[in-house]
Amino acid sequence: MTTIRQLKEEKLRRIREKKIEAARDSFWEYCKVRAPEFYKEHRHHLKTICHTLESLYRGTLLKPNGESYENLMMNLPPRHGKSRTLILFCEWVFGQNQTNRIITASYNESLATDFSRFTRDGISEEKAFPHEIVFSDIFPGVKIADGNASFRQWALEGQFFSYKGAGIGGSVTGRGGNILIVDDPVKNAEEAFNELALDKQWQWYTGTFLSRQEQKEHSIKIINMTRWSKKDLCGRILDGPEADEWYVLLMPVEDEEGNMLCPDLLSKKRLESFKKTMDEAILNANYYQKPVDMKGRLYKSFKTYEELPRDSDGNLLFEKIIAYVDTADTGEDYLCAPIAGVYQGELYMLDVLYTKEGMEITEPQTAAILVRNNVVTAKIESNNGGRSFARNVERLIWERHNTRKVNVQWFHQSKNKQARILSNSVYVMEHIYFPIDWKTRWPEYYKAMTEYQKEGKNKHDDAPDATTGLVEMMDAPVILGSAIEINPDDILGL
Numbered sequence: 001m002t003t004i005r006q007l008k009e010e011k012l013r014r015i016r017e018k019k020i021e022a023a024r025d026s027f028w029e030y031c032k033v034r035a036p037e038f039y040k041e042h043r044h045h046l047k048t049i050c051h052t053l054e055s056l057y058r059g060t061l062l063k064p065n066g067e068s069y070e071n072l073m074m075n076l077p078p079r080h081g082k083s084r085t086l087i088l089f090c091e092w093v094f095g096q097n098q099t100n101r102i103i104t105a106s107y108n109e110s111l112a113t114d115f116s117r118f119t120r121d122g123i124s125e126e127k128a129f130p131h132e133i134v135f136s137d138i139f140p141g142v143k144i145a146d147g148n149a150s151f152r153q154w155a156l157e158g159q160f161f162s163y164k165g166a167g168i169g170g171s172v173t174g175r176g177g178n179i180l181i182v183d184d185p186v187k188n189a190e191e192a193f194n195e196l197a198l199d200k201q202w203q204w205y206t207g208t209f210l211s212r213q214e215q216k217e218h219s220i221k222i223i224n225m226t227r228w229s230k231k232d233l234c235g236r237i238l239d240g241p242e243a244d245e246w247y248v249l250l251m252p253v254e255d256e257e258g259n260m261l262c263p264d265l266l267s268k269k270r271l272e273s274f275k276k277t278m279d280e281a282i283l284n285a286n287y288y289q290k291p292v293d294m295k296g297r298l299y300k301s302f303k304t305y306e307e308l309p310r311d312s313d314g315n316l317l318f319e320k321i322i323a324y325v326d327t328a329d330t331g332e333d334y335l336c337a338p339i340a341g342v343y344q345g346e347l348y349m350l351d352v353l354y355t356k357e358g359m360e361i362t363e364p365q366t367a368a369i370l371v372r373n374n375v376v377t378a379k380i381e382s383n384n385g386g387r388s389f390a391r392n393v394e395r396l397i398w399e400r401h402n403t404r405k406v407n408v409q410w411f412h413q414s415k416n417k418q419a420r421i422l423s424n425s426v427y428v429m430e431h432i433y434f435p436i437d438w439k440t441r442w443p444e445y446y447k448a449m450t451e452y453q454k455e456g457k458n459k460h461d462d463a464p465d466a467t468t469g470l471v472e473m474m475d476a477p478v479i480l481g482s483a484i485e486i487n488p489d490d491i492l493g494l
Contacts, residue, residue, distance in 0.1 A: 182224065
């Protein structure tokens with residue numbers, strides 16, 4: 001005869017088996033079983049993270065064109081479970097397929113080691129109490145191989161390699177993975193402001209880390225990080241040609257109505273306390289995923305135009321067309337030559353030459369762009385070889401383009417560059433109009449202008465310097481060339 005106790009035990013057994021079966025099929029259910037005290041139904045952001053990761057892995061996270069995403073960015077506030085969820089995700093995908101190979105990278109070796117160890121130990125976990133559900137209950141055939149279970153690199157039984165954890169900049173040579181994860185690559189705000197450090201990260205990511213990706217059926221990449229800077233890994237990817245290949249899961253700590261992402265992980269009261277004591281840039285980066293260097297930009301906004309000023313007959317109304325040429329001082333510098341039309345005290349940017357090419361190439365390029373845009377006056381800095389450059393440009397205009405309508409002037413720039421750029425920044429924002437499509441028309445110039453920092457070290461200042469030169473030409477006395485009739489069709493791209 002079945003006793004009440006036996007009936008209860010049978011009921012509990014069935015509930016347990018149902019949980020185990022659900023955990024095999026659903027990553028969210030797996031997390032609830034493995035860490036029920038943290039993964040609760042009302043924590044909707046955790047459910048969203050889990051469903052997104054599972055969809056990415058299964059190939060059901062779809063782009064607008066119906067293709068599967070293979071890349072995911074996760075940008076969430078600290079202490080909201082994103083790294084913990086990724087560790088559990090690594091466990092779960094090994095349960096799905098033991099041939100998966102995972103490589104993870106974090107900002108230093110210690111953090112990468114922790115990530116690796118927690119994943120390994122989660123798979124090897126033994127019961128403390130009979131009623132507990134551990135990994136081996138859910139995926140009983142998956143085990144860590146004996147003698148191949150170091151903190152940094154280990155394998156499952158039957159596999160020669162399953163997991164490797166490395167610090168950013170560290171070696172991953174000799175190992176390939178079909179699941180690549182970057183977790184917290186930027187250590188702190190100091191590193192986020194260090195352009196050279198971010199450059200090194202990018203070089204390692206593109207030159208070393210990406211080369212380890214294997215092209216298998218399930219080949220995915222995940223970047224999990226606070227959005228510190230426009231030049232961090234996420235920023236560079238989103239500003240590049242593969243931006244549409246990435247699904248971005250961005251969750252600020254509160255929405256526009258002030259509703260908290262997860263009140264029991266971070267309360268409104270606690271957030272208000274942070275706002276009083278924490279640096280605003282750090283707060284925005286950590287909790288709102290707004291890059292810190294957005295606040296430090298010199299140019300906060302730019303004016304644009306769709307149509308150039310014309311009279312009723314369609315003729316351009318420019319009083320003159322001017323150009324300022326800042327030649328490259330070193331091999332790392334850019335030659336920058338912006339060209340603008342002047343109308344009623346406003347500048348309309350018409351064309352830009354922005355290049356690192358040598359003078360044997362840039363001299364004829366400069367001559368051609370000045371003639372093509374009907375420039376009246378071109379001022380060329382004579383510092384560091386600029387005078388010779390200016391003379392050669394003038395000669396090429398005469399010899400190759402058979403015109404003397406461009407008045408080429410060279411001069412020595414003795415004013416402090418940084419002071420010039422800062423003092424003229426308001427004019428640049430309020431009185432220079434850029435084409436509505438200038439981001440795609442002159443991408444490198446656009447990048448240099450929009451990312452230039454008011455304080456701190458900038459890698460290049462050629463674009464703001466030359467643009468400032470155009471502003472200075474508005475007040476400086478110039479020797480005008482011969483009057484010319486402007487043909488709208490002669491202006492490049494207009």
